[in-house]
Amino acid sequence: MSPSPAIRTRNIRRAFESRKGFLFNEVVRTEALKGVDLEVDPGEIFGLLGPNGAGKTTLTKILSTLLIPTEGTAEVLGLDVVRDAARLRPQIGLVLGGERGLYNRVNARENLRYFADLYGVPTAERSRRIEEVLERVGLADAADRRVEEYSRGMKQKLHIARGILHRPVMLFLDEPTIGLDPKSARETRKLVRSLVADGVTIFLTTHYMFEAEELCQRIAVLSRGRIVAKDTVQGLRRLVGGDRTLEVEGYGFEDAEVNALRQLPGVSRLKYEEFGPRTRYTLRVRTTELTPPAIQASLSGHPELAIRERRTSLEDIYLDLVEEEAA
Ligand SMILES: Nc1ncnc2c1ncn2[C@@H]1O[C@H](COP(=O)(O)OP(=O)(O)OP(=O)(O)O)[C@@H](O)[C@H]1O
Ligand SMILES: [Mg+2]
Structure with a gap:
């Protein structure tokens, strides 16, 4: 017991x-x-x-x-x-x-x-x-x-x-x-x-x-x-959608490109922030297959892309949960 x-x-x-x-x-x-x-x-x-x-x-x-x-x-x-x-x-x-x-x-x-x-x-x-x-x-x-x-x-x-x-x-x-x-x-x-x-x-x-x-x-x-x-x-x-967080930064994304990003295998969540002319997409990722080169390949029109990977932090999780609640 x-x-x-x-x-x-x-x-x-x-x-x-x-x-x-x-x-x-x-x-x-x-x-x-x-x-x-x-x-x-x-x-x-x-x-x-x-x-x-x-x-x-x-x-x-x-x-x-x-x-x-x-x-x-x-x-x-x-x-x-x-x-x-x-x-x-x-x-x-x-x-x-x-x-x-x-x-x-x-x-x-x-x-x-x-x-x-x-x-x-x-x-x-x-x-x-x-x-x-x-x-x-x-x-x-x-x-x-x-x-x-x-x-x-x-x-x-x-x-x-x-x-x-x-x-x-x-x-x-x-x-x-x-x-x-x-x-x-x-x-x-x-x-x-x-x-x-x-x-x-x-x-x-x-x-x-x-x-x-x-x-x-x-x-x-x-x-x-x-x-x-x-x-x-x-x-x-796991609840918010994955251990891995990928940040993809670039300029002038088309809607179709954003949709393509969202539909990449393993992506459970996509958020974006704007920094002047730059946009940063933050992806929560469930699988290990989705790598920076795969993302680069799906956004071939953006040679300027900067892609960073990090482990999803408690702060990421917290913000996801609280933003979801406020939505
Ligand atoms: N004595 C009180 N009279 C009226 N409203 C109150 C009283 N104490 C708390 N509240 C209200 O209850 C809600 C919750 O307040 P509480 O202090 O528990 O929040 P908290 O999560 O501790 O916030 P913080 O992170 O700012 O400390 C708030 O809307 C607050 O205004
Ligand atoms: Mg308090």
């Missing part, structure tokens, strides 16, 4: 009502989530991708008991996020980031002391635990400075320290590396991997495709409140 999932949601919906207009008398209803079904396995790093406003933070907040769904149910670690919220909270960590949620007037160590009490970290262990997380996120040297003096990246690290202080078995990270410089971002990804090695399950959102590709076993793409795809990166590559 497979172990029960770390997260399981059924038809999660969430609407927000806000007031607009001159007298705030116009009620606007936004459906942030329109029926989300997800399963996350214990011990995996699950990535949630999606454009701004797709509903990622809303879903993260629902799963971490900060928001109640309008409809549907969600279980985390076998506990219902609404009914069993009080029992679930000590077992999960949440890192939302941003300016809020930290005490600016005191230093990092004092911040963590406060949260340790809040999370019920045993007094005997408190100091050791605080030093350990400060070290782990790379804030040990700055731990005596007031948080108001911190850079955005340092605050983000403190948010992460706070999120793991009570040793949660499930950690929610909403854009964990936003605002971090490349070195700090890399250290944070390393930290995420070390947490997983300790048995923690991670649910993370990100706008950085390479980060998702590097860290996540499985990825879901959320678009306008709906999951439009979920799979491994390799599975998503």
Whole structure:
């Protein structure tokens, strides 16, 4: 029997009502989530991708008991996020980031002391635990400075320290590396991997495709409140139509030539972009047979063609999925 999932949601919906207009008398209803079904396995790093406003933070907040769904149910670690919220909270960590949620007037160590009490970290262990997380996120040297003096990246690290202080078995990270410089971002990804090695399950959102590709076993793409795809990166590559991406660039293509390109064997998708007088066609290709010489042969009137081949990246896949959804 497979172990029960770390997260399981059924038809999660969430609407927000806000007031607009001159007298705030116009009620606007936004459906942030329109029926989300997800399963996350214990011990995996699950990535949630999606454009701004797709509903990622809303879903993260629902799963971490900060928001109640309008409809549907969600279980985390076998506990219902609404009914069993009080029992679930000590077992999960949440890192939302941003300016809020930290005490600016005191230093990092004092911040963590406060949260340790809040999370019920045993007094005997408190100091050791605080030093350990400060070290782990790379804030040990700055731990005596007031948080108001911190850079955005340092605050983000403190948010992460706070999120793991009570040793949660499930950690929610909403854009964990936003605002971090490349070195700090890399250290944070390393930290995420070390947490997983300790048995923690991670649910993370990100706008950085390479980060998702590097860290996540499985990825879901959320678009306008709906999951439009979920799979491994390799599975998503197959879904959008192939491992290989060929870029064909030239001048003044006729419609018939474009159709010929589209109909070449193995081509599953064709997009074009214009750069001044030049046009670039991007082809997703399923087979290995379609080679640059074969493309050149089918466009014999274009000796100027430049053809490049690369592996379909998660960013290509993501854009295909999100553009398809918007079409
Ligand atoms: N408290 C709120 N009141 C009204 N609308 C809200 C509220 N919170 C979120 N929304 C709306 O719900 C939708 C989803 O927002 P959400 O913050 O979950 O998106 P997101 O995917 O996290 O976006 P981003 O990538 O920009 O962080 C948006 O249309 C947003 O305006
Ligand atoms: Mg968000």
